[in-house]
Amino acid sequence: MRMNLIPRARNAAGSVIVADKVDVPAGLWSRCDKCGHMVYEKEVEEALHVCPECGHHRRVDARTRIEQLVDPGSFEEFAMGLRSTDPLKFKDRIPYKERLQREQAKTGECEAVVVGKAFIRGRAVILTVMNPAFIMASMGAVVGEKVTRAIERAAEENLPLVIVSASGGARMQEGMVSLVQMAKTSAALARLGEAGGLYIVVATDPTTAGVAASFASLGDVILAEPNAMIGFAGPRVIANTINAELPEGFQRSEFMLEHGFVDRIVPRSDLRREIARIIDYCGK
């Protein structure tokens, strides 16, 4: 059926090349960012937002991720009322306060991370999911605090902690307040470690900069989705510094696995099973 529909979509668009300029009926068809194929949205959604043609793992917002990961209806959110104080009274082209309001209106979320307790294949976990739809899940005081509370809750309740990381890094608009969240989350993880808590990271696209250089690199086990960008410095910054092209696949999950910084690359469809398996091995 898919095969039959693709040519029709192409015909309707006039030509393949201009297809993305044409309004495809919402929620029906879209073009894969990676392979360029027209894909049937319903099918992509059923495949957990992975392209059926090329296996490209699309970025998903926090709620979608939670729905994909946890046993239905098991997610109990906490630390919901946290809001940024705009500590710097930051203003670039627009005031940060306004930017936050826009992001809140756009996403229906108050911040860039959702934390809660849930079950994954019957195993209770503390789950932290970063939301790339909200200022690229950048970490300011609220994100740092929510992540820290999740870490503390995992220690208190002796539950495995699962963090699905995705972030552009520290949130510039909160300046140094953002940077120190790296220390805060890492210090909390030191305590979780001392308490014998299990911490599983699921690194998704993109896990970079300040988040990569703090809690996302500190998992007991680090899983990564295929082809996720994982790294510290921005690729453009590196390319400018060394004045050369970056190698193919640089700072991707497979690169990080090859260099020893990721334990396993796990396709999205296997995440639930893999997380449960690790929890069982660690006797949690």
Added chain:
Amino acid sequence: MSSEPVIATGSATSTGSVGFLEFEKPLVRIQHDIEEMEREQREGRDDLTTEIKQQRSRLRSTTRRLYRNLTPWEAVLVARHPDRPLSTDYLKLIFQDFCELHGDRAFGDDKAVMTGFARIGGHRVLFVGHNKGKDVTERIACNFGCAHPEGYRKALLKMRLAEKYGLPIVSLIDTQGAYPGIGAEERGIAQAIAVNLMEMSKLRTPIVCVVIGEGGSGGALGIAVGDRVAMFQHAFYSVISPEGCAAILWKTADQRKHAAEALKLTAPDLRKLDLIDEIIPEPLGGAHRDPERAAASLEKYIVGSLNELKRRTIDTLLRKRYDHIRHLGAFFDDPSEAKPGKASAKAPAVRRAASRSIRLASRVPRAEEVPA
């Protein structure tokens, strides 16, 4: 280390007024006048003692005025001043018997971070410091103070040694940031910094950190977790360089002055935000005008802090360190949002969010240069 008079000028060197920054222009003229008069005096043409004295006093008051009202961008320039004393200068000026310890025992020796035993004010300590290099050869050898993963791993290895033998740690921070390169990423720069943050939060020995010049983001933070974090008066500490911030948020690096202002990266601003413990005063016109006096000021702070921290039991020390780190950064907490019923009341919004996810997902921007 050359020892300069209170108001050092570039004219002492062959390169003219290289020591002056753009905003110091008013000083250049006065300094020039003084030098002219001094020459005439030496040549015995005239007795200009009074005039010289007057001009010197004018120089001081003008410097005071300029430096009292430094804009954040000017503070950045001062912190980056080519003549600003480096950690290696302070090593010579206030530390004794430095016994450098090289290498991370895994990959190599990163010269961008120096570590070793040293003495200061009667304390045996472990010294950790970024090294930017004094001349071109040195600067290239140590990548201008931009450390690779092995620099952070070396620091941690030596800090563990300090912990084992009960030596307090003194860490001097001065870097643009961690080195952005292929090798750094291949060898896990993010992981190396992350591990330092975690481990430094629980090292069982006092840690005193001072940002002496540039506090460049994660590369600075990677050796800046401790019981005390202070800054020199004209140092800056920022999540991203003003240039980088301007390029991302204003889409042009020309806005770096605005970015420097917006980022609240100066010592007084960070003190107000309660992100640093203390501001260490600098001599009039910045540390580069009187390195000895800057060093004395730094020594006083370090020794005072060590005296104080050493009086605490290790458990108290660690508890206080953790409590401090744990509470960095304020936020609003609206309890009404956190009521149990609220989650289910929000459920429709959640579902809406889920059905919007495709649109959202495709709108999520690509990763770009990012802070930290």
